[in-house]
Amino acid sequence: MRKVFDFHGGIHPPENKHQSLRLPIESAGIPAELTLPLSQHIGAPAVPIVEVGDRVLKGQMVADAKGFVSVPVHAPTSGVISAVEERAIAHPSGFTAPCIVIESDGDDQWIEHQGQEDYKHLSKPELLNLIRNAGIAGMGGAGFPAAVKLSVKPDTQIETLILNGTECEPYITADDILMRERADQIIAGAKILQFLIGPGETLIGVEDNKPEGLKSLRDAALGSDIQIVAFPTKYPSGGEKQLIEILTGKQVPSGGLPSQVGVVCQNIGSAVAIYQAVVLGRPLISRITTVTGESVEQAQNYEVLLGTPMSFLLEKARYHSSANNRLIMGGPMMGFTVPDPNVPIVKTTNCILAPTEQELPTPPPAQACIRCGMCAEVCPASLLPQQMFWFAQGKEHDKLEQHNLFDCIECGACSWVCPSAIPLVQYYRASKAEILQARRDHEKSEQSRLRFESRQERLDREEAEKNAKRAARKLAAEQRAAQAAQGSTDAEDPIQAAIDRAKAKKAAQQSGDTSSELDKLQTALASVKKRLETATTKLNEAKAENSDLVSALQAGVDKTTAKFAAAEKALADYQASSKDDSTAQEKTPEVDAAQIAIQKAMAARAADSALSPAEKARNNLAKLRQRLEKTEAKLKECRSNGEEEKIVDALVATVERLSEKIASAEQAVATESEES
């Protein structure tokens, strides 16, 4: 006999398992409609790969896994997809969730499938992929994807593989009946897991309240190295960490995983599902579900297709809704009340409990905590439930975390023993969720803070750049002003310079570079001619090939022809007029535009010099003010029209420049008037 250990706490509630063990497993049959939630497991919901109206066969994948921690969903029977929509699911929130609805055709026609009788020639990743694609999620109740749990890191040495056949919660007998009737499949599944993980030893842990199950398991395991370990019944020895402690004496560290102490744990239901997936090629499309409680006449275990409505199953068990006070999915300790009896059976539904009020009374109103300490005595995680109760009431999250709230497995032992009937587990569940929510919120606020700070930085930088530019402009303007002041003392005169420039330009025009102008026109004509030629050849080719480009090419040719004609005309015109043009220009020097501008500037200058310096400054100031007003009006208009930032910025800069100029002009006026 192997030595078994004990864990702290635990309780002995009435087992109530015999009711559902009187009859063997019965197939529940095929309901008219199956509702398959896309999220029947922990992790990302699966993604539908079928559409409404598609016909699917039994075992066909209807939704594929998304991401690593996810599993696909398969059609449990053949039929037609009648909807992909939100439906009520078995969840304490009573919310709806996306589901695939199959209208069954009753044929129950299998898709072509093939098992791997000799799985030992498969590589481990192949085998894991097989398990993952079969949609296997933990059958014990939590629904963690089996393939994820089994893909242990290569550097971790697994000493012990544990199959969990404890089933410690009252009323539930799905695993018990599985051991009694399908022990050989459990052992076969265990062997696959052994091959996959290569553990030092393989244990199947079973509570001693299942003698028949133990016997058939032992018979099936004869001749193999799988040990069947029986240990005293106590709730919650089926908890993963508790079972590991019972069988190996090792404690999984707080917040850690079993693989850290060299253990991998799987439910025996999952082992059977893995056997069926690998050896028979059958994905997870059905499970064993216990239907029990005093409001059903025929408590029994059913092999039920996933997606079957609970009401269908309850009807089979002759359920009296009038006698029932609430419908529970799971057991009386950890289960939750189902909002609607039509919700579907999913991969994690191990039990439907329909008790009468007498059997499972509504909990009486909670009374004050009397500090009896019974909750601390029974806590399997060695926590201090009464302390955490106060902290949870006061929402003191940091204290709750200090008291290791997250080690709570929510088994409900504390609530069960509480003489004041305080719903302790509800407090812990809510507090856990609140803490997780607060962590998420904090992460988000941290993200917003970073974004806000980087935005602020960007704005500051832009502002600084703008200021630097403005300063540079101002400096340049000052320099220019200084230069101008210096330049006016020299003989150099801007008007004289302009006159010189205009003269030089005119001289260049007159000397005529007539030949170069002629050259230009000639080359233009030549190039147009060449283009016309190529276009025409292309058009001819296209016509020969009957291409649909003909019309476009034709248009191109027409255009080029027109251009060619224009170029020819321009050349002819130039040649004809070039001579009298130059003579005409010489004859009429008065009408020359440059000459007029020179005269205008001269006149303005003469007028200017006639004015006193004070008047000049005043004129200047008035002009500047006018310009400023105009610019400001324009800016306002731009702003109200919601113009681009660039334009507005430019206008703002202009306004500023003008204001500066006005300021200096004002100063000039002041000094001039003083002097005069």
Add this chain to the structure above:
Amino acid sequence: MTELIAQFPLLAALLALVSLGAVFGAVLGFAAVRFKTEGDPIADQINEILPQTQCGQCGHPGCRPYAAAIANGEPINKCPPGGEATIQALADLLDVEAIPLDEEHGEEKVKSVAYIREDECIGCTKCIQACPVDAILGAAKLMHTVIVSECTGCDLCVEPCPVDCIDMIPEEETLQSWHWGLPDPVSRKVDIIATDATTGEAA
């Protein structure tokens, strides 16, 4: 030395105190320079607690300035997005009394996100300039949209919109965000004696 102390006890005591003062003053002065803390640690801690919506409802341009103001003695109840939880956390940190939220700065509302009705957007970029966390995407004369995951729900973009095409949509509870609540406070208050439970009369 002893003679001197015996002769002028008052002077000696004075001298001793002055020299002690000088020594400790020097040590403290050195420490103040050598172990100077960068930034304002209290304001940083307060900023950590504030929800970082940058909404400005407290009257400060962002959470960081309000954190600095609190560090300088401003009341802690001016943050509507943070609500009671933030006030509680600030009271714990600063060891002051938790006071109810100041209604003047707004009420604690359900968390929401901005939504731009895109066919009505004229592309004026005013909301983009107003957004404190750059959560609005768009360009001049092109339709804008909100990056939902980055939106803090501060509603600063609603007011500048010239065509009123921005809605604040409250965040809906989904299957993923749902969680168990604390036991019903009504049933919790019924702390009656167990024997009275059958008659239904409160003691």
